[in-house]
Amino acid sequence: TRVSRRASFVVVLFSNIMSPVPPEQDITTNYDAVQRTDNTSKGEALLKNEKAVQIDGFVYDASSLATIHPGGELFVKAFAGRNATEAFLSYHRREFPHDRYSKYLLSGADSKAERSKDPESDKDFLELCRLVEQVLPRSKSFAPFHYYLKVFALLALSIGLETYIHTTASYKWYLTGLQGFLFALIGLNIQHDANHGAISRYSIVNRILGLSQNWIGGSAVDWIHQHVVQHHVNPNHTHRDPDIVGNPLLRLNPLASLEKHHLLQHIYMFILLALFGFTYILDSFLHNLKGFHFVKMSSLLTGNRLFEEATIVLFFLRWIALPLFQQPSLVTLLNIAPLFMVGGYYLSFFFVISHNFEGVALFGPAQQPVTAGGLKYDSFLHKQVVTASNVGGSWLCFLNGGLNYQIEHHLFPRIQHSHYPTIAPVVREFCLSKGIPYVHFPTVLDNVASTIRHLQQLGSTQFPAGYQAH
16 A cells, blocks of 8 residues: 555665664774674674683583573573673672582583683772672662552553553554653663663563563563673674664764764754664564674574564554554554654663763774773773763652663663662762763753764764774
8 A cells, every 4th residue: 555655665764764784784994804794793702602601711501501590591591602701790790609600611621711801800890899789788789669669650651551542543643752752761761670680689570571672662682682792791892882883874983984974963863863763673673583683693592582573563563553454544654653753762862872972982992901091991890981971860860760870880780770879979989089080961961962072073083082992
């Protein structure tokens, strides 16, 4: 039909505008060494055994380790074939007890691997962990009771509104826009904590609430692969962080080709964000279908991907097929568009400003550890703090699921967001005592102004102020 042909054209157009550069294509000639099509990136050695996982200098059977992992199987499976040293460090806030789990090592020579970093480089982070433990004991770092009231309220409002819209065929732009905002709040407040394993000590609770990502149109598995496995371990790394790949219109990576139209990207980026919601859902489906998002997904996740695809199909049935079945017209599609625009904009906006601000660190491929701010680059503490920023305070934390405390979140992803205002002063004081820049913007407008200046630099010069080519 004419409506379906127009809808297909719109989806393809938005996908071409907002999707990252395809993995098979290098962003620029400076990217020649990036072999993303075979699951590697420059400076990162992956394991020959795709069903193993490395922690420090030891290699474990990922399937076996997953069965006894207190945070659930999904996390260990997602890291299969990769080095999970820093992931374990940040989630458990201690060194890995190799003696206790020696029976899960691979046999013979396969059980050993070259360390990816100097173990001394994370002593400062472990010291910070001990200080945080004094104000927030590990046993109390999960969600408090009042958080579950927020979860119930958000889910009840969202499901109730969706039920009303569908049963009355009230496809009005202001209702779908409100629904998009509720979806964004679910993404920020529920799925994000859940898929980091931060809500409860019981993995089943996190897994169930983590499926809220699928309910709002995304994929929990794809999100964990992109966000936990890649972005959190390598924030703002030019070759390893999919969040700064950008696209032909947005230059977020200093190694991307600098074009004339990038001079205006600090203006039109805030318009393009409105298109993010349209492509994110389609991309989530394609990533699961191909088993590829910037790099290949773990082979141990193959069995999970079919379910993820089914939930995305269900979302399209709920928000494209059902509305068009009840009211088959282009007007219906236009009235549904705010669902994607509002939800996608609100989600992407706060992620963009937290890692893109004036002077933010952008790291090139490190061949050797280098010194920056008194610490080696391979210091987990240093690279997490200098690539993120905070904004606002406890009220914005309540509304946005703690994503305004991006520094604390990146350092302690398994601490539930309600506790970020408590630990932030400890983290700030410690970082400043170590000479590590700690950026906190008083207001969102201050943060946006800094993001604009950063985008101006990326749009007018090859390398912005914070780029560190190692």
